[in-house]
Amino acid sequence: MTEPTPTLGERVAFHRKRRGLSQVELGRLIGRSESWVSQVERNARKVDRMSVLAQVSDVLGVPVADLAPDAPMEVAASEREPWRDALRLALTGHPALSAVASTPPPDGGSGEDFAEQAEQVWTVVHGSRYSEAGPVLLPLIAGAELALRSVPEDQRPAVAAALSRAYQAAAALLGKVNDTEAAWLASDRALFTAEAAGDVALVAAGQFRLVLAMLGAGRLDQAQHAAATAVAALRPRLPELGVEAASVVGALCLVRAVSAARAGDRRSAWQAIGDAQELAATVGAGRNDFNTEFGPVNVALHEVSVAVDLGDAGDALDRAGRIDTSGLSAERRARFLVDVADAHAQRRARGDALAALLEAEQVAPEQIHDHSKVRTLIRDLLQDVHQRSDQELRSLAGRCGVPA
Structure with missing residues (x-):
């Protein structure tokens, strides 16, 4: 006799216990009450928002498909980002090995040179032009690592400071495309070189x-x-x-x-x-x-x-209406608009949520196309039968790698 398919609630309970979490602890991690978790696990409450389902799956450390096999899966976007693997590989293994084994060039650059290059990278990162920033970071990090071990002693703090800023830029860039493991590694390198800079x-x-x-x-x-x-x-x-x-x-x-x-x-x-x-x-x-x-x-x-x-969507929108973002970078303005979209989605104002996402895409397209929260919001909007046929939503979903 065929075993019945586990329900969503049973799957949540299984993975919660596997992680050693109580209902109180799981609720705290996702901003919900113990009663809410209990109701979900008893199938007395539906989880009908993809954003909530994604949040639960993130905390439990499992893919959304493990909790809800019928949930739509997003398309991998790695082919759109050929620089990401190269930057990740550049962070793999301690760079001192290649730097020590290399013959330094006659003039490998000064701390001022590397500092200027690092600031140029940050300008591109703040502009959310990720495909431009990634390739520039590779030679900058390699060159600064080599210079750190070849310039005179009194010049090393300046080179180390520039290298730390470059690693910070790499951490920011990788974090924005959800490569948290590589972002963590780049951050650790930034800390190490900052300490060397004094x-x-x-x-x-x-x-x-x-x-x-x-x-x-x-x-x-x-x-x-x-x-x-x-x-x-x-x-x-x-x-x-x-x-x-x-x-x-x-x-x-x-x-x-x-x-x-x-x-x-x-x-x-x-x-x-x-x-x-x-x-x-x-x-x-x-x-x-x-x-x-x-x-x-x-x-x-x-x-x-x-x-x-x-979950205070009304308060969020009230506060958002009082902010002038004109002086901020494209990156910050786009992130703000994603929060506005989330607030509208919480209030079931789906048309306003879509409008905010489309505006964010105009401001910083690469950031929006690679943003996990945006994909979650799009999946939410696609669950609405009245919204599902919206051509603008379907087009945005395609650009963000979310099947429509």
Whole structure:
């Protein structure tokens, strides 16, 4: 006799227990109550939003298909990004091996040369032009690693600082295309080279990138702990470290806020936002220290993001309506629009959600096409029978690798 197919609730319960999580712990990780988890596992509550299903699968560490075999799968996009494998391979194995074994060129470049190249890469990353940034990073990292071991001793801190910024750019780039493992590795390299540069604020910036990698991997507890540790160590020293360090500490507070919101910890999330607001008032507007874009507007963007992650869609949209994003990079504006789309989707305003996604695509197409949250939102919209036939939605789905 054929065994009955396990239900969604039974699959959730199985994988939850396999991970050693209680219903309370699973609920906390996805921002839901113990009662909600219990109802799902007893099949008393349906999980009818793909974004929620994707969130549960991420926390349980299984593909969506393991929980809901009939859910639509997204098409792999690696063929659209030939630079990604090359950059990942460049980070594999410690670069010192090839650098030590190589014969240094007569003039391998100075710290100023590498610093200028790193800033040029960051300009492209902030513009969400990933296919341009990836290939530029490869020779920059290789050249700086070689120079770090061949230039005179007094020049090494400047080269190390430029190399750390390059690794931070690589971490940011890889994180944006959801390659969290490689982003984590690049962040670790950024920390190591920042320490060699002897720059405390740069070390903090490397820690910020590492925390972002943890957040991208769903390691919410680790992200909060790493951010809190860095903030506690640096905040008392801000008077001597200056405004650049204050920007990094503020950015770390924002990551704490997002991590807490995704864990369902409302109080900690808004407390961290409050800390960031105080620092933003000190830093002021118009700065981009260590490519964090930290300032009052960036804090306001994260207020929207936190409200969305906590499920407070109305509050998120109210806050979003008061923000002027004209001075921000394409990357930040697009990410803000994705949060706006998510808020509209939570309120079942699907037409407004689609409009926000299409606007985000105009601002930063490569970022949107590779964004996992965008794909989740598109899958949600495609579940609506009234929306499924929308040609604009179907076209966007195709560009993002989501079968329509």
